[in-house]
Amino acid sequence: MKLYGFTGTKICCAFISACITTPYNLTRFFKDLIAGITVGIIAIPLAMALAIASGVPPQHGLYTAIIAGLVIALTGGSRYSVSGPTAAFVVILYPVSLQYGLAGLLVSTLLSGFFLILMGVVRLGRLIEYIPLPVVLGFTSGIAITIATMQIKDFFGLTLEHMPENYVTKVIELAKTLPTINIADTLVGIVTLIVLIVWPKFRVKISGHLPALIAGIAVMFIFKQFGYQIETIGSRFTYTLADNSIGHGIPSVLPEFILPWQYSDFNLDWSTLSALLPISLTMAMLCAIESLLCAVVLDEMTHTKHHSNSELIGQGLGNIIAPFFGGISATAAIARSAANVKAGATSPVAAMLHSIIVLLALICFAPLLSYIPLSAMAALLLIVAWNMSAVQRVIYIIKRAPKDDILIMLICMSLTVLFDMVIAITLGIVLASILFMRRIAHMTRLVEINRNNEKTLVLRINGPLFFAAAERTFSEIYQKINGYEHIVLQWDAVPILDAGGLNALIHFIDELPKQVDLSICELQFQPLKTIARAKIVPIPNKLMFYSTLDEALKDKE
Numbered sequence: 001m002k003l004y005g006f007t008g009t010k011i012c013c014a015f016i017s018a019c020i021t022t023p024y025n026l027t028r029f030f031k032d033l034i035a036g037i038t039v040g041i042i043a044i045p046l047a048m049a050l051a052i053a054s055g056v057p058p059q060h061g062l063y064t065a066i067i068a069g070l071v072i073a074l075t076g077g078s079r080y081s082v083s084g085p086t087a088a089f090v091v092i093l094y095p096v097s098l099q100y101g102l103a104g105l106l107v108s109t110l111l112s113g114f115f116l117i118l119m120g121v122v123r124l125g126r127l128i129e130y131i132p133l134p135v136v137l138g139f140t141s142g143i144a145i146t147i148a149t150m151q152i153k154d155f156f157g158l159t160l161e162h163m164p165e166n167y168v169t170k171v172i173e174l175a176k177t178l179p180t181i182n183i184a185d186t187l188v189g190i191v192t193l194i195v196l197i198v199w200p201k202f203r204v205k206i207s208g209h210l211p212a213l214i215a216g217i218a219v220m221f222i223f224k225q226f227g228y229q230i231e232t233i234g235s236r237f238t239y240t241l242a243d244n245s246i247g248h249g250i251p252s253v254l255p256e257f258i259l260p261w262q263y264s265d266f267n268l269d270w271s272t273l274s275a276l277l278p279i280s281l282t283m284a285m286l287c288a289i290e291s292l293l294c295a296v297v298l299d300e301m302t303h304t305k306h307h308s309n310s311e312l313i314g315q316g317l318g319n320i321i322a323p324f325f326g327g328i329s330a331t332a333a334i335a336r337s338a339a340n341v342k343a344g345a346t347s348p349v350a351a352m353l354h355s356i357i358v359l360l361a362l363i364c365f366a367p368l369l370s371y372i373p374l375s376a377m378a379a380l381l382l383i384v385a386w387n388m389s390a391v392q393r394v395i396y397i398i399k400r401a402p403k404d405d406i407l408i409m410l411i412c413m414s415l416t417v418l419f420d421m422v423i424a425i426t427l428g429i430v431l432a433s434i435l436f437m438r439r440i441a442h443m444t445r446l447v448e449i450n451r452n453n454e455k456t457l458v459l460r461i462n463g464p465l466f467f468a469a470a471e472r473t474f475s476e477i478y479q480k481i482n483g484y485e486h487i488v489l490q491w492d493a494v495p496i497l498d499a500g501g502l503n504a505l506i507h508f509i510d511e512l513p514k515q516v517d518l519s520i521c522e523l524q525f526q527p528l529k530t531i532a533r534a535k536i537v538p539i540p541n542k543l544m545f546y547s548t549l550d551e552a553l554k555d556k557e
Contacts, residue, residue, distance in 0.1 A: 024347065024349075028346045028347065028349075029349065031344040031345065031346050031350075032344075032345055032346055032347055032349040032350040032353060033350075033353055034343055034344055035340050035341075035343035035344050035345035035350040035353075035354075036340075036345075036349070036350045036351070036352070036353025036354045036356070036357060037353070037354075037357055038205075038206075038207065038339060038340075038343040039082050039336050039339055039340045039343065039350070039351070039354040039357075040353070040354040040355075040356075040357025040358050040361070041206075041207060041209065041210050041357070042207045042209050042335075042336055042339055043065050043069075043082070043084055043333075043336055043354060043357075043358055044062070044065075044357075044358055044361050044369070045209050045210075045213055045372065045377065045380055046061075046084075046085075046209070046333075046336070046380060046384070047061035047062050047064060047065040047084055047085050047358065048061050048062060048233065048250075048369065048372070048377065049061070049377040049378075049380050049381050049384075050085040050086065050087060050089075050090060050381070051064070051085060051328065052233075052374070052377060053087075053090045053094065053147065053150060053151070053381055054085070054089065054090050054093035054094050054097060054105070054328060055093065055094045055096075055097030055098055055105075056093075056097050056102050056105060056328060057102075057237045057239065057250075058233055058237060058250055058369075059239070059250045059251060059326070059362070059366075060102070060326050060327065060328050061084075061085045061328065062250070062358055062361070062362050063255045063322070063325055063326040063327040063328075064084055064085045064322055064327035064328050064329075064330050065084035065085065065330075065354070065355060065358045066255060066325075066327075066355045066358050066359045066362070067255060067318070067321060067322040067325045067327045067355075068083055068084060068318035068319060068321070068322035068327050068330030069082065069083050069084050069318075069330065069351060069352075069354060069355040069358070070351075070352055070355040070356075071314070071317055071318040071321050071322070072314045072315055072317070072318035072330065072332070072351075073348040073349075073351035073352045073355070074314075074348065074352070075310075075313065075314035075317050075318070076291075076310065076311045076313075076314030076315065076318075076332075076348070077125075077295070077306050077307035077308060077309065077310030077311035077312075077313075077314060078291075078294070078295040078298055078299075078306035078307075078311050078332065078337075079304070079306075079347055079348050080298045080301075080302060080304075080337055080340055080341050080345055080348075080350075080351075081291070081294055081295060081298060081306075081311070081332040081337045081340075081351065082332065082333055082336040082337045082339075082340045082350075082351045082354055083291075083315070083318060083330050083331060083332050083333065083351070084330050084333055084336065085328060085329065085330060085333075086290060086330075086331050086332075086333045087143065087144075087147050087381065087384045087385065087388055088140070088143050088286055088290050088331070088388070089283065089286065089287075089328075089329045089331070090143075090146075090147050090150070091143050091146045091147070091416075091421060092279065092282055092283055092286065092329075092421065093105055093283075093328060093329060094150070095165055096108055096276075096279055098165070100266065100272070100276070101263070101264045101265070101266060102263045102264055103260060103261050103262070103263040103264050103266030104266060104272070104276060105328055105329075106260035106261075106263060106323035106326070106327075106328065107260050107261055107266075107268070107273075107276060107323070108276045108279050108280045108283060108329075109260075109280075109283065109319050109322065109323045109327070109328055109329045109330075110260055110319070110320055110323045110324075111273075111276060111277060111280035112280040112281070112283035112284040112287065112319050112329065113284075113315075113316045113317065113318070113319030113320030113321075113323075114316065114320065115280060115281055115283075115284035115316070116284045116287060116288060116312050116313070116315050116316030116319060117312070117313050117316035117317070117320075118316075119284065119288055119312045119316075120309045120310065120311075120312035120313035120316060121309075121313070123309050124288070124309075124312070125292065125307070125308025125309035125310075125311065125312055126308060127288055127289070127292065127308075128288075128289060128292035128293055128296065128308075130429075131289065131425070131429065132405075132408070132428075132429070132432040132436075133397075133405075134397060134401070134405040134406070134408040134409035134412070134428070134432065135408060135409070135412050135424075135425060135428035135429055135432055136289075136293070137390060137393055137394055137397060137409050137412075137413075138408065138409040138410065138411065138412025138413040138416065138424065138428055139412050139413070139416045139421055139424045139425055139428070140388055140389070140390060141388075141389045141390065141394055141409075141413045141416075142412065142413040142414070142415070142416025142417045142421070142424060143388065143416060143421065144385040144386070144388040144389035145385075145389070145413070145416075145417050146167065146416070146417055147381060147384070147385040147388070148381075148382055148385040148386075149167070149170060149171065149174070150163070150170075150381075151378040151379075151381050151382050151385070152174050152378075153174065153177075153378075154185070154189075154231070154374040154375055154377065154378040155185070155186065155189040155375050155378035155379060155382065156178075156181045156182065156185060156186050156189070156375075157180075157181060157182025157184070157185025157186060157230070157231065157375060158174065158177045158178070158180050158181060158182075159177055159180040160173060160174070160177045160180075167417050167418055168418070182228075182229075182230070183228075184220075184223040184228035184229070184230050185230055185231065185373070185374075185375040186375065187219060187223070188216045188219045188220050188223070188230060188373045188375045188376055189216070189373075189375035189376060189378055189379045190379075191215050191216055191219045192212045192213065192215060192216035192373075192375070192376040192379035192380070193212075193379040193382060193383070195208060195211055195212035195215045195216075196208050196209070196212045196379060196380070196383045197383070199211060199212065205343075207339065209380065212376070212379070212380070213372055213376055213380075216372075216373055216375070216376030216379070217371055217372065217373065217376070220232070220371075220373045220376075230373050230375070231373065231374045231375070232249075232370065232371055232372060232373050232374060233249050233250065233369065233370050233371070233372050233374065233377075234248040234249035234370030234371060235248070236374060237249060237250070239251045241253070248370060249366065249367065249369065249370025249371075250362070250366040250369050250370055251366065252362065252363055252364070252365075252366030252367065253363075254359075254362075254363070255325035255326055255327070256325065256326070257324055257325060258324065258325075258326065259324065260323040260324060263326075282421065282422045283329050284316075285422070285425070286331070286421065287315050287319065287329065287330075287331040288312055288315070289425075290331045290332060290334070291311055291312070291315050291331050291332040292308055292311065292312075293334065294331075294332035294333070294334045294337050295308065295311055295332065297334055297337070297338065298337055298338070298341060301338065301341050302341055311332075315330070315331060315332070318330050335384070335387060336354075340354070394409070397409055404435045404439075407431075408428055408431050408432050408435070411424075411427065411428065411431065412424045412425070412427070412428040415427060415428075437466075437468045438468065440463070440464060440466075440468070440469070441466075441468035441469035441472070442469075443462075443463045443464075443469075444461070444462065444463030444464060444465065444469035444470075444472075444473055445461075445462050445463060446459050446460070446461060446462075446473065446476055446477065447459065447460040447462055448460075448480075449490070449549075451553065453486075453553070453556060455484060455485040455486055455556075456484065456485070456486040456487075456488060456553065456556050457480060457481060457484040457486070457487050457488070458488045458490070458549070458553070459477060459480070459487070459488070459489055459490070460489075460490040460492070460493065461473060461489060461490070461491055461493065461494050462493040462494075463493065463494070464494065464495055464496035464497075464498075464501075465494055465496065465497045465498070465501035465504070465505070465527070466496055466497075466498040466500055466501050467498060467499070467500025467501065468500075469501075470498075470500055470501035470503075470504035470505070471500075471504050473504070474504045474505065474507070474508040477489070477508065478508065478511065481512075481513070481516055484516065485515060485516060485517070486516070486517055486519065486556045487512075487516060487517070487518045487519065488519045488521065488549070488552050488553065488556070489518070489519070489520050489521070490521055490522055490549050491520055491521065491522055491523050491524065491527060492522035492524065494523075494524060494527050495524055495526060495527075496526055496527070497526065497527035497530045497531070498530070501530075502530055502531070502534055505531075505536075506534075506536070509539075509542070509543055512542070517541055517542055517543070517544070518542070518543050518544070519543075519544045519545070519546060519552045519555070519556070520543075520544075520545050520546070521545070521546040521547065521548060521549050521551065521552040522546075522547070522548060522549060523545065
């Protein structure tokens, strides 16, 4: 019995389905517990690092993993997905937080949630199937390049007051500040990076994130013994408690319910909402793409089937509820979800437990988390960016794919880095669609069938007769009719006849010389239906239709 999806206003959550399809017992719970702890340990530093990269204090990344992660696990359509802040959103969220502050970012997240629910309700869950691989690789690689560039400042401890939004200007400013490099910050980052790279080779089940951070913190304390200053979460970020006392780092309190627009000085009016709506739509599109991509990857790993529209609705609910508790944009995280499966998860309970682990870390270990060096966090994001870039797949495309696909991928990558992800995806899909239509149009060809009757020309049309191919095809036929009295067209290999093809056919019939008649045979269902709707009927001595080629030829004898 399938309980995914929705009927009317009812949304059936993945949690119920996962537990009913297979009886939930203590053995499954312990597997989910181990998976939840494993993913929670991975999520804690990543959530903080991604929040910092998005321009907000680190605790808001933890709030996102706690609230959105829990809600999406309960209501989404993929039982193994783990949701929270992801690297893909950084390039969108950072400019928003820079211009509108935390409140503007939370309001944008809230609006994107409504867009996601709308996508799910109108059943756009199959959206991902219509985005070509070169476009996906192009914009994800572009995002990875942008994220990696943003980490240079903290990784090397550079002194840069303001990070420009424009990528080229950003690179120029980073190059100018290279003389301000902090050796201590750099070595902490390098040690963290080395541990992250080397750790998987030990084939230990524990993720390398925690050991890498411990190594980075150890190096930091060594340098501090010699008087070096290293920037940490505690030294950069402060917070104000209910009693107006100011603390450093991360507050060890539960996420509080606050209206998103009440953070900082934010003017909630129509002009601001109008400016945030396009950004929110962009966030919703990216969330949909990344969540559905993640679900497809998990389906391949687990031999299961996700429910795309339910997943969009679950993501929407998570992004609507999370901002009221200080959570920023969330989506399914491919790396964390894959780790969830590898750790033995059997149901959405694992993702829910991951949120509880993050909550416990916030309450119990917030003071310790404040000691994490920012250069170590930058090293974590450099690894995230490297994994996101899918370098091996990009190289494979460049070596093996058609030149058109390579061009689309490079254009999407460049546009994502230099301009905007929406521009990159939109132009990429448009270019890919045009090139696809061009390829399909070239597949439509004429094959001349040799017959003994010298007065009859028999041609087989092989391929679709749509707007990009029909005019050329009928023009070629017209050039061949000289000297013939009968034209027989075999349509057994014509799967599609669209409005453009129909118009080209009517024009061809009208232009036929008076002494030449046309016969069409072996029509497939869709072309036959299109011709019937257009009310094209047989015309004596001009146009006839036949079931088979033999019938058409016999009538011409």
